[in-house]
Amino acid sequence: MSGNPHHQTTPSGKQRARAFGIRFDGTPGPFNAITDVAGVAVGYSTLISGEGALVVGKGPVRTGVTAILPRPRAELATPVFAGIFGQNGNGAGSHIIEETGAFNFPITITNTHSCGVSRDATLRWMQRVLPAALDSGWGLPVAAETYDGFLNDINGHHLGFEHVAAALDGATSGSIEEGSVGGGTGMIAFGFKAGSGTASRIVEWHGRRYTVGALVQANFGKRSNFTIRGLRAGPNLVAPAIHESTPRAEKGSIIGIVATNAPLLPHQMKRLVRRAPLGVAMTGGFGYHSSGDIFLALSTANREAALAPRGRIASADFIPDTDIDPFFDAVIGSVEEAILNALVANDDMTGRDGNFVPALPTAWLKSKFGARQGK
Numbered sequence: 066m067s068g069n070p071h072h073q074t075t076p077s078g079k080q081r082a083r084a085f086g087i088r089f090d091g092t093p094g095p096f097n098a099i100t101d102v103a104g105v106a107v108g109y110s111t112l113i114s115g116e117g118a119l120v121v122g123k124g125p126v127r128t129g130v131t132a133i134l135p136r137p138r139a140e141l142a143t144p145v146f147a148g149i150f151g152q153n154g155n156g157a158g159s160h161i162i163e164e165t166g167a168f169n170f171p172i173t174i175t176n177t178h179s180c181g182v183s184r185d186a187t188l189r190w191m192q193r194v195l196p197a198a199l200d201s202g203w204g205l206p207v208a209a210e211t212y213d214g215f216l217n218d219i220n221g222h223h224l225g226f227e228h229v230a231a232a233l234d235g236a237t238s239g240s241i242e243e244g245s246v247g248g249g250t251g252m253i254a255f256g257f258k259a260g261s262g263t264a265s266r267i268v269e270w271h272g273r274r275y276t277v278g279a280l281v282q283a284n285f286g287k288r289s290n291f292t293i294r295g296l297r298a299g300p301n302l303v304a305p306a307i308h309e310s311t312p313r314a315e316k317g318s319i320i321g322i323v324a325t326n327a328p329l330l331p332h333q334m335k336r337l338v339r340r341a342p343l344g345v346a347m348t349g350g351f352g353y354h355s356s357g358d359i360f361l362a363l364s365t366a367n368r369e370a371a372l373a374p375r376g377r378i379a380s381a382d383f384i385p386d387t388d389i390d391p392f393f394d395a396v397i398g399s400v401e402e403a404i405l406n407a408l409v410a411n412d413d414m415t416g417r418d419g420n421f422v423p424a425l426p427t428a429w430l431k432s433k434f435g436a437r438q439g440k
Contacts, residue, residue: 079410086434094265099278101265108236109247110228127217131247132232142198148335152342152358166331170206174248179224184208186229211284211318213251216416244410256288262407266395275327277395285317290349308421318357328366328382338362344400
């Protein structure tokens with residue numbers, strides 16, 4: 066188990082999966098986060114207010130937004146090579162990425178009914194902080210969503226432009242929070258409180274070191290399928306049940322963002338992103354009918370190729386496809402650990418109408434993995 070404190074706790078002191086002796090494949094970066102990829106930053110706005118019976122437009126509120134900056138603020142108009150994959154496509158599409166293999170501007174992740182707000186607010190924010198990017202063109206920022214209506218007044222539309230701007234303004238590198246923060250505030254996975262999680266892996270390639278990082282908004286899975294590092298935890302895990310004062314519809318989903326500084330071409334980003342669902346499967350997520358399992362991978366390399374002017378040949382570096390397998394490993398491992406971090410770094414939550422979702426029991430984690438601590 067790593068002794069790095071950033072690998073074991075979040076900035077607020079919440080424990081991460083490695084704090085319980087859970088062992089993972091691969092070597093994490095310094096912060097074990099998507100922000101280990103140089104230039105990538107993450108910010109959150111978290112909205113929690115109200116108790117009791119649902120009053121649409123008033124609450125209770127359990128929602129938020131997550132912002133991911135794929136490049137430093139001054140370079141957000143510069144495209145990144147990218148690929149997108151919908152393992153189970155219950156969600157919005159991103160056609161320009163399929164067409165061009167690239168995108169620019171920040172990414173936002175929120176609840177299903179606030180996706181349009183986060184998209185529009187991102188354009189307003191770009192107009193404020195980098196107006197030249199919109200002076201003579203249009204913008205198509207990436208906005209993603211998962212459903213939080215069991216705990217949140219989702220039809221009350223509480224997320225405003227100001228909350229999205231705050232998440233974008235507050236985006237930072239280094240160690241970042243996990244659990245019920247940002248867009249992950251009202252999310253549930255495997256019958257436990259989940260939300261936002263992150264992890265990273267270092268890939269050694271012929272004397273060079275590259276980083277692969279993942280951030281997930283986890284809101285999927287049946288408890289009976291829950292698996293931790295091969296241990297089928299679900300069937301034997303004695304834990305509190307979800308309390309449903311109102312019926313809970315099956316509307317689970319996961320959004321996964323994978324970033325790397327490795328020089329890879331758009332078709333290779335597509336290959337990488339197709340491996341993200343394998344990390345989900347490692348935890349027991351099987352892409353059921355109502356689940357929207359959607360993933361995006363981006364590379365911050367080849368900046369010069371993205372900026373090449375018209376009428377000139379652009380050149381891009383890339384790692385050969387025959388050497389790509391270690392990057393597949395890194396994607397799978399990062400996504401798997403990010404999901405478990407979203408679950409571990411969490412607490413019980415009561416939301417609208419008294420609906421209750423328990424946290425993953427830490428006593429159970431200690432009983433299963435604690436003996437490995439310090440080894």
